[in-house]
Structures are given as C-alpha cells and as structure tokens.
Amino acid sequence: xxxxxxxxxxxxxxxxxxxxxxxxxxxxxxxxxxxxxxxxxxxxxxxxxxxxxxxxxxxxxxxxxxxxxxxxxxxxxxxxxxxxxxxxxxxxxxxxxxxxxxxxxxxxxxxxxxxxxxxxxxxxxxxxxxxxxxxxxxxxxxxxxxxxxxxxxxxxxxxxxxxxxxxxxxxxxxxxxxxxxxxxxxxxxxxxxxxxxxxxxxxxxx
Numbered sequence: 250x251x252x253x254x255x256x257x258x259x260x261x262x263x264x265x266x267x268x269x270x271x272x273x274x275x276x277x278x279x280x281x282x283x284x285x286x287x288x289x290x291x292x293x294x295x296x297x298x299x300x301x302x303x304x305x306x307x308x309x310x311x312x313x314x315x316x317x318x319x320x321x322x323x324x325x326x327x328x329x330x331x332x333x334x335x336x337x338x339x340x341x342x343x344x345x346x347x348x349x350x351x352x353x354x355x356x357x358x359x360x361x362x363x364x365x366x367x368x369x370x371x372x373x374x375x376x377x378x379x380x381x382x383x384x385x386x387x388x389x390x391x392x393x394x395x396x397x398x399x400x401x402x403x404x405x406x407x408x409x410x411x412x413x414x415x416x417x418x419x420x421x422x423x424x425x426x427x428x429x430x431x432x433x434x435x436x437x438x439x440x441x442x443x444x445x446x447x448x449x450x451x452x453x454x455x
Contacts, residue, residue, distance in 0.1 A: 260309040270440025303447035312358040334445030339431040346380035352419045352426035356405045369396035384428045392424040
C-alpha cells in the first residue's frame with residue numbers, strides 16, 4: 250500500500266512551481282496555492298520559511314519520503330566528509346527508485362517506487378524490491394525480462410519531457426542502466442532549482 254498522504258501534485262501548487270517539470274501539473278493551469286485560502290496574497294517568507302520550503306521541495310521531489318527517512322539520510326550526509334548539501338544530493342540520487350526514474354524506465358518517481366516494490370527490478374542480476382536500496386558506483390540496474398514489455402516502461406522510455414543524466418549509462422534495448430558515479434548538485438537534471446544549502450541551514454537550527 251502506498252504511503253501517500255496527500256494528492257501528489259499538491260506540492261507543486263504549494264510551492265508555486267512545477268517541481269517535476271510535467272505537462273499535467275496543475276500549476277500550469279492554476280498558479281495559486283491549494284485550498285480555500287490559496288488565492289490570498291502571499292506574505293514575505295522569513296529565513297525559517299525559506300529554509301523549510303527548500304527542505305519540503307527537495308523531500309517532496311523524491312516521492313513519499315517521510316520526515317524520519319529524510320532526516321536519517323541528512324544525518325548520514327553530515328557524517329561523511331565533504332560538503333553536506335552535495336552529499337545529501339548524492340545519497341538521494343543513489344536510491345534505487347531514483348535511479349529507475351532517472352533512467353526513464355518509469356514516468357514518475359511515485360511509479361518508480363511501486364515498480365521496485367512489485368519486484369520488476371534487478372541489481373547486478375539479483376532481484377531487489379526495496380525502493381530505498383542504495384546503489385553503488387558500477388552497479389548494473391536492469392528491468393526483469395518478463396517486465397520489459399509493460400506499457401508503463403515502453404511509454405516512459407519514449408517520453409520527451411526528461412533527459413537521462415550522464416552519471417547513468419542506459420541501454421534501452423537491454424533495459425539496463427549502469428550507475429557510473431555519484432552525482433553532485435550540478436549533474437542532476439532537476440526541473441526547478443534545488444537549494445540543499447538551505448536544507449543544511451534548516452537542520453542546523455532545528
């Protein structure tokens with residue numbers, strides 16, 4: 250069962266941005282916020298508000314991550330040497346559902362989680378059905394033989410709204426993706442600007 254607790258595109262209207270760059274996003278039709286008071290004048294955000302918004306946007310982008318899961322990933326990013334914001338992006342992009350989404354095997358990050366959960370994905374020839382599984386550099390992620398003709402896969406591979414980033418090597422004939430290297434913020438093809446530095450500031454104070 251999905252853990253989604255709200256309409257998946259509501260975050261687009263809440264942020265006033267089309268965060269996945271999808272044509273069917275409601276923000277393309279209604280640019281004001283959701284709910285009864287969505288059309289009220291927006292007040293200027295405080296520093297806390299700006300940081301919270303950056304955190305909610307990044308967390309929301311990766312689907313149904315809970316605050317607990319996201320905070321755990323952040324704590325790990327903080328422990329590792331280097332820039333915490335860049336480490337955070339690297340860890341998020343190494344999630345198996347994120348790799349399946351980036352490789353364009355499915356149309357949305359939500360579909361990616363379900364696709365992995367339903368056992369359609371193998372990593373280095375072994376079936377993995379945990380969406381949060383963390384891939385390593387050099388891992389080969391493939392769609393199981395019997396799942397390659399699924400309509401969702403065939404439709405997604407042909408989508409023009411996204412490009413495959415260069416830290417993945419994708420073979421659409423064999424339906425495989427090799428995770429070449431852990432990306433940094435500049436490598437990741439986000440449809441909107443992400444600000445992991447503000448996420449770091451948010452958790453540093455709260």
